[in-house]
Each structure stands twice: as structure tokens, then as C-alpha cells.
Amino acid sequence: MKNNYSSKMPSIGGYLELQLPKGEELYPTLLKLNTGRNAFEYILKVKRYKLVHIPYYTCEVILEPLKKLGIQFQYYTINEQMDPVLDFVIGSEDCLLYTNYFGLKQETVIRLSKLFDNLIIDNSQAFFSEPLENVDTFYSCRKFFGVPDGAYLQCTSDIRLKLVKDVSVERFSHLIKSIDLGIENGYKDYIANNRSLSNIPIKRMSALSQRILSGIDYKTCKYRRNSNFMYLHDFLEEYNDYSFDASSVNGPMVYPLLLSSSEIKNKLLDKRIYIASYWPNVLEWTTNKMYEHYLTTHLIALPIDHRYTHSEMKRILNVLKTIL
Numbered sequence: 001m002k003n004n005y006s007s008k009m010p011s012i013g014g015y016l017e018l019q020l021p022k023g024e025e026l027y028p029t030l031l032k033l034n035t036g037r038n039a040f041e042y043i044l045k046v047k048r049y050k051l052v053h054i055p056y057y058t059c060e061v062i063l064e065p066l067k068k069l070g071i072q073f074q075y076y077t078i079n080e081q082m083d084p085v086l087d088f089v090i091g092s093e094d095c096l097l098y099t100n101y102f103g104l105k106q107e108t109v110i111r112l113s114k115l116f117d118n119l120i121i122d123n124s125q126a127f128f129s130e131p132l133e134n135v136d137t138f139y140s141c142r143k144f145f146g147v148p149d150g151a152y153l154q155c156t157s158d159i160r161l162k163l164v165k166d167v168s169v170e171r172f173s174h175l176i177k178s179i180d181l182g183i184e185n186g187y188k189d190y191i192a193n194n195r196s197l198s199n200i201p202i203k204r205m206s207a208l209s210q211r212i213l214s215g216i217d218y219k220t221c222k223y224r225r226n227s228n229f230m231y232l233h234d235f236l237e238e239y240n241d242y243s244f245d246a247s248s249v250n251g252p253m254v255y256p257l258l259l260s261s262s263e264i265k266n267k268l269l270d271k272r273i274y275i276a277s278y279w280p281n282v283l284e285w286t287t288n289k290m291y292e293h294y295l296t297t298h299l300i301a302l303p304i305d306h307r308y309t310h311s312e313m314k315r316i317l318n319v320l321k322t323i324l
């Protein structure tokens with residue numbers, strides 16, 4: 001006898017599944033894709049730009065889609081405010097890619113949006129910065145939350161690519177290992193899983209990443225980031241060579257501390273305070289006279305994320321106080 005119930009119907013019974021809180025994503029109306037770099041590729045495919053101006057100061061994975069699609073690119077420099085030095089012309093078939101550095105550059109994003117139509121904003125470091133209307137903008141979720149992958153895209157074109165859904169279960173091991181075995185024991189897997197994101201096709205966001213992203217309390221995460229950031233800033237502002245307007249912080253990625261001393265990272269490492277490097281590839285792309293080179297070697301990206309409270313910030317400051 002033919003089964004009346006289609007195999008598409010959800011099953012009933014069986015073992016109990018991993019239970020994640022059900023809520024709403026932060027950007028429910030944006031396109032959901034598998035990686036930030038692929039969201040960039042999506043824009044390039046539908047907008048058909050011929051030349052892309054990219055900052056020297058960015059992650060090398062940004063080149064993946066440009067090389068894949070055979071699109072020409074030119075590097076540009078940034079100044080001490082991390083704003084683009086606009087000493088070049090952006091032609092009608094060109095576009096400008098700008099990174100909202102550390103989630104602190106929304107004012108520059110607004111300014112650039114008034115100057116240029118052909119603009120792409122990389123909000124991989126600015127998850128909480130809302131996309132501006134009529135500006136192509138992408139986000140990478142794993143920089144802010146414990147997900148294997150996932151990206152959001154605001155694409156101003158009406159053209160839509162037909163895509164299959166990604167599956168990210170094979171990139172998940174570091175996230176469960178960190179719970180059961182500790183974060184340091186998951187590090188090897190984190191590196192391997194990161195590598196496995198290279199040169200994968202554009203797909204829709206996996207159900208796994210989307211489910212996790214639906215269960216996050218974004219309000220609390222943003223609040224913790226702002227509070228930790230300001231706690232550090234109150235003490236570090238007078239030492240920080242990078243000056244910025246802290247009055248409108250909006251869930252930034254890290255606290256960027258720029259100092260001329262280069263021994264600090266190791267001192268923090270000795271105390272098991274890990275500092276990510278933004279971005280090692282910049283040292284290959286630039287000469288040591290360039291500001292981007294200096295930023296890469298001297299900017300200390302202090303963690304301020306939702307896992308932490310002022311007690312961890314105090315620990316960080318105590319180490320820094322021995323040096324400053």
C-alpha cells in the first residue's frame with residue numbers, strides 16, 4: 001500500500017535532537033549565505049564590476065572571489081583614522097570595497113555611501129552595524145558567534161542566484177570540542193575547519209548555522225561588547241595611538257590598541273590571553289614603510305566579546321599595566 005505521508009513530512013518520535021533556543025536572527029530579511037567571501041562573490045557576480053579597489057589592510061580571503069571570477073583589482077591605502085585615501089578615480093564599471101574596521105567605522109561607511117554608488121561594505125568585523133539602504137553589504141557570522149560558517153548579504157540588485165543549501169556539520173568539531181575538552185583542545189580543529197572554508201562554492205547558509213544564529217540573545221551580546229569595550233577604553237584611551245570616537249560604539253569586534261611597543265602580544269600570550277592578528281597577509285602585500293604594515297605588527301586586538309565581563313577586562317588591564 002502506498003504511504004500517504006510524503007517523505008517531506010517531518011517525522012514523529014525517534015531520538016531526541018540537540019535542543020537549541022528558538023528566537024530570531026538579527027538580519028532575518030537579508031540573504032543567508034555560507035561565507036563572507038562568497039557573499040562578496042555574489043555581489044561581484046550580479047553587479048559585474050570590471051575592477052575592484054580593495055584595501056591593503058584586509059584579509060587575503062577577499063581575493064578568492066576576485067581570482068575565481070577573473071576580476072581585476074587594485075589596492076588602496078588607508079590613513080591613520082583607517083579611512084580610505086581617495087587619490088584614485090572610481091570609474092562607472094569599478095567599485096570600492098571598504099571594511100568597517102573593528103565595527104568602529106560606521107561614520108566613514110555613511111560618508112562613503114554619499115560619495116559613491118559603486119560601494120561594497122565588508123561588515124565582517126561589524127556584525128551589529130546595520131546595512132545602509134541601497135548599499136551592498138555583507139557580514140561573516142563566525143567572527144562574532146560560535147558558528148562554523150554563515151554570512152548575511154544585503155544585495156541591492158534584483159538579480160538572484162539559484163543556490164543549494166550548504167551543510168556545515170563537518171566544520172563543527174572545534175565548537176563542540178571547546179565545550180567538552182576546553183577551547184585550547186579545539187584549536188587544531190578550528191584551524192583545519194577554517195581552511196576548509198577556502199574556495200567552496202556559494203551556497204545558502206546551512207540549517208545548522210542558521211539554527212544557532214536564531215537562538216542568540218543579540219541584545220545581551222551587544223551590551224556586553226559595548227560595556228567591556230568602554231571599560232578598557234576608560235583606562236587605555238590615553239595610551240592608545242589609534243584615536244577614534246567612542247561615543248557611538250555599537251557592539252564592536254575587539255578593542256584596537258595601537259602602541260609603538262611590540263612586546264605586548266607575547267606578554268599577554270604568557271598569561272593565556274590570545275590576540276588575533278589582523279592580517280598576516282598584509283605584511284606580504286606592503287612594504288615596512290606603509291601604515292598598514294605598522295598596523296599589522298603593532299595593533300593589539302583585545303577581546304571584549306560577550307563571553308566576558310569586567311572581571312576578564314581587569315585581568316587584561318593588569319597585564320597591560322605592567323608594560324604601559
Ligand SMILES: Cc1ncc(COP(=O)(O)O)c(C=O)c1O
Pocket residue numbers: 034035036037038058059061062099122124125139140141142150151197
Ligand atoms: C575583513 C574580512 N572580510 C571578509 C572575511 C571573510 O569571511 P568568511 O571567512 O566568512 O568568508 C574575513 C575573514 O575571513 C575578514 O577578516
